[in-house]
Amino acid sequence: MTQVKNMADRFNSSVNRLGLDLTILAPLIALVVLLVASSLASEYFLNSRNLTNVMRQVSYTGIIAIGVTFVIIGGGIDLSVGSMVALVGVLLLYALNAVTDPVMAIVVGILVALGSGALFGVFNGLLVTRGKITAFIATLATMSIFRSVALYLTDAGEVVSRNPLFPNLGGGYWLGVPIPVWAFLILAVAAHILLFYTRFGRHLCAVGANAQVARYSGIRVRTVILGSFTIAGACVGLSAIMLSSRLNSISPSDAGVLYELDAIAAVVIGGTALSGGKGSIWGTVIGALILGIINNMLNLLGVSPYLQGLVKGSVILIAVLVQYKRQQ
Amino acid sequence: MTEPIIRLHDIGKSFGPNVVLQGINLDIRPGEIIGILGENGAGKSTLLKLISGVYQPSFGSLEIGGRHYTELDPVTSRRLGIAMIPQEFNLVPTLRVYENVFLGQEIRKRGFLDRNTMRRKTREVMQNLQSSLDPKAEISSLSVAEKQLVEVARVLVDDARVVILDEPTTVLTDREVSVLFDVVRRLQGAGVAVLFISHKLKEVKDLCHSVLILRDGQVVEQSSTDDLDEENMARKMVGRELSQVFPEKQGHGGEVALEVRQLSLNSLLSDVNFSLHRGQILGLSGLVGSGRTEIAETIMGLRGKTSGQVLINGEVCNITSPEDAHRHNLAYLSEDRQGKGLVLSFNLIENITLLSLKRYIKGLIRHRAERRRAEHYQQALNIRTASLQTEVGLLSGGNQQKVYLAKLLDIEPEILILDEPTRGIDVGTKHEFYRLIRRLASEGKAILVISSELEEIIGLCDQVLVVREGRIVADLHDEQINEEDIMLYAAGARGASALNEAGVALS
Incomplete structure (x- = not known):
């Protein structure tokens, strides 16, 4: 009896060390089922070109979803990420076109994108921590502000890159895998380490679970929350680099539209509780993959694009219902 | 002797192979105050949950008003006049006293809320409880004792016949306790039966007519409080001499x-x-x-x-x-263990090292070192838990408090x-x-x-x-x-x- 318990314990803890908490088993199973079903339903699905495309599509919102995971674990929410993609993209292309040396321009562009993303994240974070505005309202406002500024700067027109090297970034491959996918996976590993192996990660969970306990435990609650929004902003920066370089341009009126919903959906499907305090990066990665594959399948099967929202919505509802049942 | 309102026939409860309560026989008569004693984990709350219909008995049956129930649910239990006043109050802080008293049982006239009648009835109940609490006061402005009174009033307007008080005095001052006791005696005078759960033996001795003492899920003593002094109660509860x-x-x-x-x-x-x-x-x-x-x-x-x-x-x-x-x-153990002390959704290890986390970081957090430290405290403080991975919210109060103390001690x-x-x-x-x-x-x-x-x-x-x-x-x-x-x-x-x-x- 005790031996069995010890074994279960050891299993649990080794599973934990991988970050594969048992709570993400459900989304993982869902993903496997989906993969099997998809490959049976369409012969094109397992085509390597198709898979590569799906992965690339997933990585844009997946990168953002990883950032949003931190905000949600800390007990917040970020609705502004979609609009932020547009604004950061515009700033990035302006910087890119302002520098003549193409290599130098890309370096500057990347720095501007990551920096401005992080800065907008800090702005969101300050509204929440210093302004004491609920994250939902604060980021609802900045969602509107970021999009508006992006539209104003460009007069709602598309900004096109004049840099000959830029498209190689989002459109390029390394070892046969698209660069945005590499960015997504490397970010996921880094984010996992940040969440499970650093003080910031542990403190973020404590703050999200019970900010009062965190305060009494000497945790700098405001700094930690500010950090989570900054991470989300920097992730938006990374996503904007990948997206705009793939397209070689950015259109402020439709870049990143509804990305916030895709990101939050990925986080929720991945088993992170919207109430905060707990979460998993791998869950979010799986959640993003599930959403991407469903989209792809609906396209391959010729389902009306008008019905795709219905399917996506249903998947989110099922995921939340399964989570809720488990908590009972 | 009057007919009992509730009769427990050899009732028990098991979860899987785990028998947590067995062989309980108890008659609850109108106007009786029964104290229920036992250490944490002795089966007190299981017993209460059986009576209030939250759990269904695994053995035996409940007889309420002459009818046998093996599948009692909370709604039926409530309808039969069994009311529980929980330790943590279930009041809506933004609503007023009378709105809370009638919450879920609002009085209506032609489909609309009849506020006047509800206010009047609330005032009447408060007068019966010899309190001048304003029915229109907002809950958030009340003291703990006043909130408790609102809970009692809520039970009274619903004509409860059995009232269960779960450790009602923990949060009260001595004077508030004596007010509460007056209220309980008045309930008893009106023919209501009261089940009183407390860790404070003196209170049980003073207030209750009889006492039921549980240990490891079984009744170890069932007698009149006249025949049992506090020392004996404690001895029976713990099952050994308290030197x-x-x-x-x-x-x-x-x-x-x-x-x-x-x-x-x-x-x-x-x-x-x-x-x-x-x-x-x-x-x-x-x-x-x-x-x-x-x-x-x-x-x-x-x-x-x-x-x-x-x-x-x-x-x-x-x-x-x-x-x-x-x-x-310098370390501080707050009086509010669950609200300010422990992260209930964290496991034991994560709670114990929350203040001292720096010491387990060599570049990254060393989970194994954390675990070893937690094992040390588990032994040193005799923390009883199935696993160190258990969420502390699932531990008993005493074990939670030990985890809290371990958390402080880990910063030395x-x-x-x-x-x-x-x-x-x-x-x-x-x-x-x-x-x-x-x-x-x-x-x-x-x-x-x-x-x-x-x-x-x-x-x-x-x-x-x-x-x-x-x-x-x-x-x-x-x-x-x-x-x-x-x-x-x-x-x-x-x-x-x-x-x-x-x-x-x-x-």
Whole structure:
């Protein structure tokens, strides 16, 4: 009896060390089922070109979803990420076109994108921590502000890159895998380490679970929350680099539209509780993959694009219902 | 003898192979007050949940009003007049008293709420309870005792025949307790049966007619309270002799570890002075709301002091956050274990290392080192849990408190401030805590204990300070440490300004 318990314990803890908490088993199973079903339903699905495309599509919102995971674990929410993609993209292309040396321009562009993303994240974070505005309202406002500024700067027109090297970034491959996918996976590993192996990660969970306990435990609650929004902003920066370089341009009126919903959906499907305090990066990665594959399948099967929202919505509802049942 | 309202026939409950309760026979008659005693995990709450329909019995049956129930659910139980007043109140803080009293059972006239009738009925019930509480008052503006009264009123307008009170006195001051007891006796006079659960044996002895004592899921004693004194109750509960409740006092300690000079906090504290020595257990007594917790929180930097100084080892320290305090080897156990102490969704390990996390980081967090440390505390403090991965929210109160203490001890503090260290903990575990606190003191730590339980203050502390209205009004040593003296100072009948009669100072 005790031996069995010890074994279960050891299993649990080794599973934990991988970050594969048992709570993400459900989304993982869902993903496997989906993969099997998809490959049976369409012969094109397992085509390597198709898979590569799906992965690339997933990585844009997946990168953002990883950032949003931190905000949600800390007990917040970020609705502004979609609009932020547009604004950061515009700033990035302006910087890119302002520098003549193409290599130098890309370096500057990347720095501007990551920096401005992080800065907008800090702005969101300050509204929440210093302004004491609920994250939902604060980021609802900045969602509107970021999009508006992006539209104003460009007069709602598309900004096109004049840099000959830029498209190689989002459109390029390394070892046969698209660069945005590499960015997504490397970010996921880094984010996992940040969440499970650093003080910031542990403190973020404590703050999200019970900010009062965190305060009494000497945790700098405001700094930690500010950090989570900054991470989300920097992730938006990374996503904007990948997206705009793939397209070689950015259109402020439709870049990143509804990305916030895709990101939050990925986080929720991945088993992170919207109430905060707990979460998993791998869950979010799986959640993003599930959403991407469903989209792809609906396209391959010729389902009306008008019905795709219905399917996506249903998947989110099922995921939340399964989570809720488990908590009972 | 009158017919019982509820009859339990050889009732029991098991979860899988685990039998948690068995062979309970109990008749509950109108106008009877029955005390239910037992250590944490003895089966008290399981029994209550069977009666209120939250659990279904695995063995035996319940007979209510002559009918047998094997599948009772909470709604039916409520309809049959069984009402439970929980430890944590279920009131909506933004609604008014009468709205809460009638919550879910609103009186309507032609489809619309009949506010006037509800207000009138609430006032009537309050009058019956000899309270002048305004039905229109908002819940958030009420004291804990008043909120409890609202819970009682809620039960009364619904014509409850059996009222279950789950540890109702833990959060009350002595005077509020006596008010509650009057209310309970009035209920009893009206023919309502009361089940009273408490850890405080004296209360059970004073209030109840009979007592049911549980140990390991079985009844070990069922008799009239006239035939059983408190000592015997405790012995039956624990199942062994309680040789000495409190460890021997050690007299006065070494050099001064913590000194507080002329500490003030807005209108809450004024001119608080004291010093705490190494190896000493200093008690801070006083009524709820007198400023005891505020003193602790000001020292810890949780509240910004208006003026005054805090000295640690003779040096003035400017502590503005708990983080600062921890750096000065000062740790604080809050009275609110679940709201301010532990992250309930974290496991034992993560809670224990939350303050000391830095020590487990070599580049990254070393999970194995954390685990080893937690195992050490599990042994040293005798924490009972199936696994260290268990969420602490699932542990019993006593074990949670041990995890909380382990969390503080892991920063190796020199000074410990313990605010209500044994609140909501059963007798056996309390004794463990008393021995533990004394052991920490004899290891040279300086310990400040805040407690509402006079017995604890008197039995445990080497020196006692009494706080009233934000001031220290008495500094008691040796034989001066007795119930009468402390109460007289605490209530203001003696000391600096005896103008306020006893009780008036109560919040």
